[in-house]
Amino acid sequence: MSRRDMGRAAAIRPLRDVPGWDDEADVVVVGLGAAGACGALAARSVDADVLALERASGGGGTSAMSTGQIYLGGGTPIQEKCGFEDSPEEMYKYLMASCGPGEDEPKIRLFCDDCVEHFHWLVAQGVPFKETFYGDGSYTPTDDCLSYSGSELAWPYRDIAMPAPRGHTVQQESIEAGGMLMRRLLEAVERSGTRIQVDTLCETLVVDEERRVVGVVAKVEGVVRHYRARGGVVLAAGGFINNREMVDRYAPLLRKCKMRLACDGDDGRGIRMGMGAGAEAMRMETASIVLPFTVPKGLIRGVMVNRQGQRFINEDAYQTVVGEAALHAQGGQVYLILDDAIFERPFPPTEIAAVGETFEELERELGAPEGSLQQTLELYNRHAERGEDPVFHKDSPYVVPLVTPPFAALDYTTDTAIWAVFTMGGLRTTTEGEALTPDGEVITGLYAAGRTTSGLAAQGYSSGLSLADGTFFGRRAGRAAAARARDQERGR
Amino acid sequence: MSRRDMGRAAAIRPLRDVPGWDDEADVVVVGLGAAGACGALAARSVDADVLALERASGGGGTSAMSTGQIYLGGGTPIQEKCGFEDSPEEMYKYLMASCGPGEDEPKIRLFCDDCVEHFHWLVAQGVPFKETFYGDGSYTPTDDCLSYSGSELAWPYRDIAMPAPRGHTVQQESIEAGGMLMRRLLEAVERSGTRIQVDTLCETLVVDEERRVVGVVAKVEGVVRHYRARGGVVLAAGGFINNREMVDRYAPLLRKCKMRLACDGDDGRGIRMGMGAGAEAMRMETASIVLPFTVPKGLIRGVMVNRQGQRFINEDAYQTVVGEAALHAQGGQVYLILDDAIFERPFPPTEIAAVGETFEELERELGAPEGSLQQTLELYNRHAERGEDPVFHKDSPYVVPLVTPPFAALDYTTDTAIWAVFTMGGLRTTTEGEALTPDGEVITGLYAAGRTTSGLAAQGYSSGLSLADGTFFGRRAGRAAAARARDQERGR
Structure with a gap:
């Protein structure tokens, strides 16, 4: 055969x-x-x-x-x-x-x-x-x-x-x-x-x-x-x-x-x-498409963005739902943005794609379009100060402003991270x-x-x-x- | 049967x-x-x-x-x-x-x-x-x-x-x-x-x-x-x-x-x-999913957004490619933002979902999350002043800043607009x-x-x-x- x-x-x-x-x-x-x-x-x-x-x-x-x-x-x-x-x-x-x-x-x-x-x-x-x-x-x-x-x-x-x-x-x-x-x-x-x-x-x-x-x-x-x-x-x-x-x-x-x-x-x-x-x-x-970014759980306080520097889903949706959206609509090109206050090493591990003392620096290092990631994070922070996410409705316990530099982008692209599928x-x-x-x-x-x-x-x-x-x-x-x-x- | x-x-x-x-x-x-x-x-x-x-x-x-x-x-x-x-x-x-x-x-x-x-x-x-x-x-x-x-x-x-x-x-x-x-x-x-x-x-x-x-x-x-x-x-x-x-x-x-x-x-x-x-x-x-928003052609200079007030594609991608992305990844909930300078009645016609003298007013009337549409349009304009779209790579002839009020959102949701499929x-x-x-x-x-x-x-x-x-x-x-x-x- x-x-x-x-x-x-x-x-x-x-x-x-x-x-x-x-x-x-x-x-x-x-x-x-x-x-x-x-x-x-x-x-x-x-x-x-x-x-x-x-x-x-x-x-x-x-x-x-x-x-x-x-x-x-x-x-x-x-x-x-x-x-x-x-x-x-x-x-x-x-x-x-x-x-x-x-x-x-x-x-x-x-x-x-x-x-x-x-x-x-x-x-x-x-x-x-x-x-x-x-x-x-x-x-x-x-x-x-x-x-x-x-x-x-x-x-x-x-x-x-x-x-x-x-x-x-x-x-x-x-x-x-x-x-x-x-x-x-x-x-x-x-x-x-x-x-x-x-x-x-x-x-x-x-x-x-x-x-x-x-x-x-x-x-x-x-x-x-x-x-x-x-x-x-x-x-x-x-x-x-x-x-x-x-x-x-x-x-x-x-x-x-x-x-x-x-x-x-x-x-x-x-x-x-x-x-x-x-x-x-x-x-x-x-398929079941697991994008395993939620261990430790505090990482859900991060902000998941696509390669245009945009959010595309509530990060507290289940990891398979995030994975499905990220693979089908974003081509598997996604990153999780953290600040120093919520930074933890993820399990399973993945690489850090970029770091920056400011959103601007992070954006530049990530190669996101100029201004795109900055404004995403600024808007997120603006609402997060009130514990709210009117854009994607992430639940308030996970909504905190990212204000403590340095900022990091964890690499969850399919090229780098372990996406698990059946x-x-x-x-x-x-x-x-x-x-x-x-x-x-x-x-x-x-x-x-x-x-x-x-x-x-x-x-x-x-x-x-x-x-x-x-x-x-x-x-x-x-x-x-x-x-x-x-x-x-x-x-x- | x-x-x-x-x-x-x-x-x-x-x-x-x-x-x-x-x-x-x-x-x-x-x-x-x-x-x-x-x-x-x-x-x-x-x-x-x-x-x-x-x-x-x-x-x-x-x-x-x-x-x-x-x-x-x-x-x-x-x-x-x-x-x-x-x-x-x-x-x-x-x-x-x-x-x-x-x-x-x-x-x-x-x-x-x-x-x-x-x-x-x-x-x-x-x-x-x-x-x-x-x-x-x-x-x-x-x-x-x-x-x-x-x-x-x-x-x-x-x-x-x-x-x-x-x-x-x-x-x-x-x-x-x-x-x-x-x-x-x-x-x-x-x-x-x-x-x-x-x-x-x-x-x-x-x-x-x-x-x-x-x-x-x-x-x-x-x-x-x-x-x-x-x-x-x-x-x-x-x-x-x-x-x-x-x-x-x-x-x-x-x-x-x-x-x-x-x-x-x-x-x-x-x-x-x-x-x-x-x-x-x-x-x-x-399927072939036609979202017919490109007649007259000048409408491609508009900005297509989802209900989070975000762009999601280059508006000069073919209308079926836009339709496919809009239906599958955005649930068919999309709008085309125009300013008065580029405003034209589309063919086939659709409704106007919102108008505003400012981006803020437009956003409010559209019911988009506070700040989301504003920042999308501000970033778009910032790049458009140089005829560029580094975020989604729309071709420069279609990239002009939207600066002339009033601003309008054409309703291209599946509930309202004529999406044509086979x-x-x-x-x-x-x-x-x-x-x-x-x-x-x-x-x-x-x-x-x-x-x-x-x-x-x-x-x-x-x-x-x-x-x-x-x-x-x-x-x-x-x-x-x-x-x-x-x-x-x-x-x-």
Whole structure:
């Protein structure tokens, strides 16, 4: 296969070309990250025979590398314990406002309504959450749980929906929370009686003459194997940020971003397998684009400017929302202006693009158009003296005048800073995880979940939404595939 | 069919369900706008039997409603006559820079290389062009020909490629040039011996057991008819801006724009037919977004601001480039600031959102954040006194200080002004017009051209590119379908 072919759908294997089945199950799960694990658990919970195929030598996928934060709300026990009021309705309002236009309303509706139940289910699988509030951001260095992980407190969302922290980080010190999440889910999968087969690279789907998906073709130690799925195949094989051809084809701007939040498996294979069987891929241009400038949090008091020396967003919008705006509308050419009073070294680190004793000097050193940055900062300061930001509506705690020289511009251009991205586009699915053709027909026997699918959000990513998507809709996909297996058995 | 279904692919008709053929031809062309007409002409030129099916009572489509401007260059006789130097290479550089990221490089390469030949071909079909230079814009109220119809003279393109006017408007007084183009092309189609059948609404494709496209199903006066295509079907049925469900699904931002540059036929049917047969639709979010603020041309001396009172682009970028930036990054909330010295009534007209004797008064009346618009205009004026715009690089002829009160803000918000849009996304095709599946396979017997396809540009539309795309690649699609018919006949 040429590199060029890697950007394309994977041609199906017709059933008539399958020499025989090497194994079979009610439900075959492709990929054992969060979505696949929850799919397997849900299918096993109704006694389906489940075979989970994982390309790596163990499960976990990108979920295990994540910060272990899951976007949950609507009034979870932890939200209540920590004294935050939330409801499915407020959560719905926030997601509808922040994830669109183009948001998946039926998925958002269902997810908000059933979110508290989903929290309890995760706990029942052994996923630990501490009943504590941490603060905000996508990353909790302690073992605390709750954070504002989106733009809930930022304009305009704070006026649209009652803000509540919804990022639920799994209990574990430091960056290992994603690892803990997957350790516990995989232990549950093992306990459940799911048959797990690792080092198995699924390559394409087996399709019968009625265009139903009836199995998968995989390679195990170089040998081609065929696995029959009596009820269905659940594609849960991650996104495509590590497939250069697909990124060029569908989301070329992402090429500018240095860091791919992904394991090797995020090479788009699951999406390509689905497309090969006739499933529609949608929103393939969308991504979570993290511009990580908000640690330490005091940096939000800085002023983010583009290369014209202008502000373009409220700096307290969530880092993914800032990242999206900065990449799409500003070409990834942005800087964060600080004065000496609020200066702190950012984490992750980036370079200092310019310093100056005056705004004029800073502007000159930065190469911004003469007068542009000066006036931006003067106007900002003028309003900031009253704690106000009538231009972009940054919340007053973050609005302080920058008056203490020297002034510095942190370099957040894509050339220098670490922008962290993963893809959000993928197969179009129903709320039950059924894959759909472009004409809206369900592809019998094909289910998908997690970043192999397009999920709740079309844009405006809040941290934790992918693990939420994957775990919540992964369960539904596994359950639906199991139900179909049962129906098949009963001869329906 | 429910309204919801209208947003989806059209299910194919299996060959085995076709009761019999009502007619047949080597090449069946669906839609008689510019792309279909050129497809028919090209197929007839190699003696294929061509049946053209048109849903309206006569050909023309949206092409006939257009301004009749075709983007052509590389050194056409008219460019030469008018004293403009151009070459395929400079044209290529401009299109590659302005149409990306995501531009279709093979199509751009071929189009630039063969553009002069294409000009001669159009003339040979009877399309008249006067050997005169008009100026710029998408619309030529006189019968003159040549205009700058893109951002060739604007930063940064003027530094990337040697600017040349490439908009070639068909010779005809006033807005009838599109009508003249289609009158002449349709006369040529009739002369060519193409069999034209109007009032025929094609609904879906007939596909055989090998998934080859072998015909179309249409309705004629309420009766279902089946037309066999021995060589292939050429879908040239326009875009989808008049399909509300498709717009919601693929390009929801366009819903904000008041004016759809389209005939009724632009309801996405051609795209849906292709998708039903397994073709991939791509770049479905893209559009030509005209923000028509540049007539009279002196208005370019105004200052375009967003609702934060900031500039966001060089006002001499082409009106579609300004429109794209204004819609995507500014939510369609933009205003054009003028002083009394440069004030003129715009065409098309729009409202005056605010007036003021001072910048401060203007800003207050506009409801812009206090100080924001004032400083934008002060900085603009400061540089403009030297004829410079170091912030956004507007070209110096358009850079004059705004110093004569009263000042006015023309309302170019999507709520008020006439933004004119049509869709640019569609079927993925090869340079020969062959429709492709998501896995990059050619769908045997299926060809497409014009706005039913995704063409040269992924963004940065220059006026005339759609007629260029449609006529140039329409020819290639018709020729390829005819060649296949000949191969079939020879039993290959």
